[in-house]
Amino acid sequence: MRERTGLTIGVLGSYGGRNLGDEAILTGLLDDLRRHEPHARIIVFSRNPAHTALAHPEVEAVPWEGVSRVDSSPVLNQLDLLILGGGGILYDKEARRYLRVVRVAQERGLPLITYAVGVGPLTDTLDSGMVRETLAQAVEVTVRDQESRMVLEEAGLVNPITVTADPAFLLEPEEFPQQWLREEGVPAGSRLVGLSVREPGRAAERLDVDGYHRLLAQIGDFLVHRIDAYVLFVPMERDDIRHSHGVLSHMTAADRGRILHGDYRPAQILGLMRHFDLAVGMRLHFLIFAAMMGTPFLPLPYAGKVFDLAQRLGVPALRGVEREVEGPLLAEVDRLWDEREARADATARRVAEVCEQARGTSQVTRSVLDSIRARTLTHAL
Incomplete structure (x- = not known):
């Protein structure tokens, strides 16, 4: 009989892509698993196993993209549980890629749970059908927002669906010293x-990239002059750097703008938020x-998940920058600054509620782990 000190758990998500949001999700998820199963062997299926292993040396990282069913089977056969998520990974053209791995696991009788996953848009017949059929066999389905639950229900999933919150709400901040800001060129x-800016995408479908950069540059200039501030662009993934430079190049007050260049962990970026008087992104x-650190913030939504966050936290959200001319856009920024103190307490209460909802995923996961552990011990006797 093989001696075991803990369960073997697989985690499949959009990891290894050097996106700080996805890395925040993975950090929160792994911390949660360690609390429940401190001796677990955790295997992360990653786009870039070397990067994941470096960022999280306590786990094993293996590739999944471009890996055949035959080659993935030896790893899947070692697992006691497969966790799908978190993050927004179940959407058109992409869902099928993750679920290909999940289906191989399910063929081997491996239990599946989704961990505060984001879903949608899901209009492609193939992806919608795969999501419905695969998640119908899951032990537990948890999603990070109401929109994801609605998308799953519209796809025909009849399983109970638990709405929790993004695993990043479980993250604990690390210190971001003032000296690091000085080294980034931000004066005391x-x-x-x-x-925070990204590619235009659905947020600015009717603006070319240059027009999009010019509009966001107006926000930067307005803030410089309105509140006598420096603007620090915070890239959350590599391509954001290019768009940050594009916006900065159109600012008339470009000398009062900086782009964060250091390589920081998600928890350090969380700590950085303490230094901001305002966040727009x-x-x-x-x-x-920003919400977790109590920093006043204004969302510039590009997808339903950002609208959902704004609604849950009771903050205003613009309906996409392509529909906003300069005046209304800057007026909303101006109003946020004037009302920041009046909104602070109400927003803080809602953030605390959402953090508690994020712990709901943890409670569901713990129940599943307890059940698997008990079954494993029974079989070992």
Whole structure:
């Protein structure tokens, strides 16, 4: 009989892509698993196993993209549980790629749970059908927002679906010293605004890239002059750097803007939020981090998940920058600054509620782990 000190758990998500939001999700998820199963062997299926192993040396990292059914089977055969998520991975054209791995696991009788997964848009017949059929066999289905539950229900999933919250809400901040800001070129003694930009995508479908950059540059210039601030662009993934430079190049007050260049962990970026007087941005996890640290923030939504976050936290959200001319856009930024103190307490209460909802995923996971552990011990006797 093989001696075991803990369960072997597989985690499949959009990891290894050097996206700080996805890495925040993985960090929160792994911390949660360690609390429940401190001696577990955890295997992360990663886009870049070397990067994942370096960032999380306590886990094993293996590739999954481009790996055949035959080659993936030896790893899957070692697992006691497969966790799908978290993060927004079940959407058109992408869901099928993850579920190909899940189906091989299910053929071997491996239990599956989803961990605060994000779902949608899901209009492709193939992806919708695969999601419905695969998750119908899951032990537990948890999603991170109401929109994801609605998408699953519309796809025909009849299983109970538990709405929790993004695993990043479980993250604990690390210190981001003032000295690091000085090294990034941000002077002491000035107000500081965090700005997160990404590719236009659905947020600005009717603007070309240059027009999109010019519009966001107006926000940067407005904040510089309105509140006498420096603007620090916070790239959440590599391509954000290019768009940050594009926006900065159109700012008339470009000398008061900086782009964060260091290689920081998600928990350190979370700690950075303490230094901001205001945060304006598009990336979901940039906004989550601001909310967690009590920094006033204005979402510039590009997807339903950002609208859902704004609704849950009771903050205003613009309906996409392509539909906003300069005046209304800057007026909303101006109003956020004026009302920041009045909104602070209500927002803090809602953030605390969402953090508690994020712990709901942990409770579901613990129940499943307890059940598997008990069954494993019974079989070992």
